[in-house]
Amino acid sequence: MGKFNLSVVGLGKLGVCTAACFVYKGYKVLGLDINKKTINLVNQSKAPVIEPRLQELLDKSRSNFRATTDSKKIIKNSDITFFIVPTPSKKDHSFSDECLKAALKPLAQDLKNKKAYHLFVIVSTVSPGTIEKKLIPLIEKYSAKKLNKDFGVCYNPEFIALGDVINGLLKPDMVLIGESDKRAGDKLEAIYKRVCENKPYIARMSIISAEIAKISLNVYVTMKITFANTLGRVCEKIEGAEIDKITAALGADKRVSPYFLKAGLSYAGPCFPRDNRAFYIFAKNCGVDALLSKxxxxxxxxxxxxxxxxxxxxxxxxxxxxxxxxxxxxxxxxxxxxxxxxxxxxxxxxxxxxxxxxxxxxxxxxxxxxxxxxxxxxxxxxxxxxxxxxxxxxxxxxxxxxxxxxxxxxxxxxxxxxxxxxxxxxxxxxxxxxxxxxxxxxxxxxxxxxxxxxxxx
Ligand SMILES: NC(=O)c1ccc[n+]([C@@H]2O[C@H](COP(=O)([O-])OP(=O)(O)OC[C@H]3O[C@@H](n4cnc5c(N)ncnc54)[C@H](O)[C@@H]3O)[C@@H](O)[C@H]2O)c1
CATH class of the missing domain: 3.40.50.720 (NAD(P)-binding Rossmann-like Domain)
Known part of the structure; x- marks a missing residue:
């Protein structure tokens, strides 16, 4: 199979695009998924999901992007692994970590026999506290290795929107890196320096800070959408009022910015509503009533x-x-x-x-x-x-x-x-x-x- 630079676990809507961008920027990538159909498509360089530009990138990938259902190949053949598996919302609105744990366990077991350092990068959305309280202990338990000595962990969520994932990954406003230590963060930052076509703000911090930052950003954006919609409802009552002229004026002010300030139906999709609700629950568990997100x-x-x-x-x-x-x-x-x-x-x-x-x-x-x-x-x-x-x-x-x-x-x-x-x-x-x-x-x-x-x- 040969050596790969990076591996990506979970080749769904976000994972396959992330892997394709890494390959496009010169990395050799090994993908892992439990879905055989996805694996077959990727190995024929065919897009398993509908996303603008994905097929174009896969056409250029040649043999630099291979995929497998065999988790045994991941730790052995790469030194940095990205986890982009589902974390569906639970009844209480926090995120399930079941798929993450299921994906991490066999790889942690394989780490036991590896001499070299391995970096685990969690991309999936998680509830704050999950990585340090649950995932790192799981890796340590099954690998019998030590954090920051034998392996490192980063939290690196993406802020893309479906329909614009490739552009979002290649030209992000910001790259968020929560790191277990400097060595782990440096390795991940080096990858983004090569992948990003702009010069995004690289926000490096502790893992818990990054977990909070990830959902907070979507809470803030949804608050803006909601404000624009409320303003729109007011304008519908007043003859002559023009919502877009008003929000354009507000958005021109640096303190506000024009993005996501359009009245419409944008409180939707796999991230906005659920991140907002997850923040509310997280704050509540900390003893804070986050009335804004409620x-x-x-x-x-x-x-x-x-x-x-x-x-x-x-x-x-x-x-x-x-x-x-x-x-x-x-x-x-x-x-x-x-x-x-x-x-x-x-x-x-x-x-x-x-x-x-x-x-x-x-x-x-x-x-x-x-x-x-x-x-x-x-x-x-x-x-x-x-x-x-x-x-x-x-x-x-x-x-x-x-x-x-x-x-x-x-x-x-x-x-x-x-x-x-x-x-x-x-x-x-x-x-x-x-x-x-x-x-x-x-x-x-x-x-x-x-x-x-x-x-x-
Ligand atoms: N889609 C988005 O817009 C978006 C944006 C930001 C963050 N995210 C986050 O990224 C994560 C993934 O989202 P998605 O939309 O790509 O999900 P998805 O359901 O499209 O893809 C997940 C993939 O993981 C695979 N998988 C599940 N368990 C696995 C395992 N144990 N080992 C290997 N593969 C496994 C599935 O077969 C699937 O192909 C979620 O946490 C989500 O919240 C998604």
Whole structure:
């Protein structure tokens, strides 16, 4: 098998992209996964997940990226191992470390017979305290070796977003390194110096600090999203108020910054909601009531309800009780639907109106959505097909393809007397829509749709 520079355990959505970036920057990488299908695909240089640029990088990888299901090969054939296995949320919102422990145990046992130093890099999201309290003792127990003498440990979480993983890995704003000692941190920093195409801020600290920093960052970002959405709801009540002009002004101030300050459906995906909830639980266990993250979660759940009510009201007043929803993944360019707001809206619409007819379209996520809703909703074969099913269109994702509505809507207007569009991202240009289209942009006055009735909230 020969010697590899690095090994990556867990070749899923994040792991395979991380490994591909290492290979792209000249490392020889050995991957390990329990999924044989993934291993076969990687060994044929075929992308096992949908992610922009991944196939391009794999095409260039040649024999420098090999994968196996045999954990025995990892410790023997590499000196630095990255762990990128799932850490699903538990009922109490903390992260499960079961997969990490299952992945670490056989490698720790193999470390027993290794003379050279080995660096274990945990990339998976963990609850603060996990690495020092649980994972390092596990490695020491099964290897009978000493931390910082025979092996080192780093915590190195990523802050990527699906659909943009490769760019996020090659050009991060910041590389977070929690280190068991300087030697471990130096080795990991050297890798990032070679891999990153920009010069990111390298944040080195203790392992526990890095564990806290990882989830705190997402708590902060979700707080910004929530603030923008609250501001958007206020603007919907006031004629003339323009949400994007307001947030652009706020974002221009250095103290605020423009990122994730757009009203929309971004409290979603595999990281934001669960990191936010995990922080709340972590703080609570430390005796601190983190009301900010509690409020963020509450307000976003409320926002889904508020949005569903708006759609239900429009469906009730429509002729065929139908709605067309464009955009189902939690964001553009990914098939991932975990914690997607569209999915939650569909779930609630089905629950609250038994007669509703829902037609959906997404460029990548249709198969995943079918697994959830089966025959209860209609799966359109194109944007046009989806639009043809109703006179109420919901744009739940700012996908560039959805701009086709600018010209597509005209032909549908011939059949429908009036079309209503709920545009969550203000993706369409009002000037490009016929006057018979009622274009409801979030963060803009919605007139009688919102009304001014008091809500129970
Ligand atoms: N996906 C994201 O956007 C993202 C972003 C930041 C952090 N993370 C974190 O990264 C971790 C991985 O996330 P993901 O989205 O890549 O998950 P994933 O489910 O897409 O992939 C995990 C992979 O690990 C493999 N695996 C499971 N147990 C294993 C074992 N014992 N040995 C070897 N392989 C094993 C699975 O077969 C799978 O291929 C999680 O902790 C997640 O929170 C994910």
């Amino acid at each position: 409020a963020t979660d509450y307000l976003n759940r409320f926002y889904v309800q508020y949005t569903t009510e708006k759609i239900l009201k429009l469906v009730k007043n429509s002729k065929n009780k139908a709605v067309s929803i464009l955009g189902l993944a939690y964001k553009v360019n990914t098939p991932e639907i975990e914690e997607s707001v569209s999915i939650e809206i569909i779930r609630r619409l089905l629950l609250e109106n038994k007669n509703i007819k829902i037609s959906v379209y997404d460029p990548l996520a249709m198969e995943n959505v079918r697994k959830i809703f089966g025959e209860r909703i209609h799966y359109a074969s194109s944007i046009d097909h989806c639009l043809s099913q109703s006179a109420l269109w919901v744009i739940a994702q700012p996908h560039p393809e959805f701009k086709k509505i600018h010209h597509l809507h005209k032909k549908h207007l011939k059949k429908q007397k009036r079309i209503t569009i709920i545009d969550f991202w203000r993706h369409l240009e009002p000037k490009k829509l016929h006057r018979k289209v009622r274009h409801l942009r979030t963060g803009h006055f919605h007139g009688e749709i919102n009304g001014n009735r008091n809500r129970k909230s």
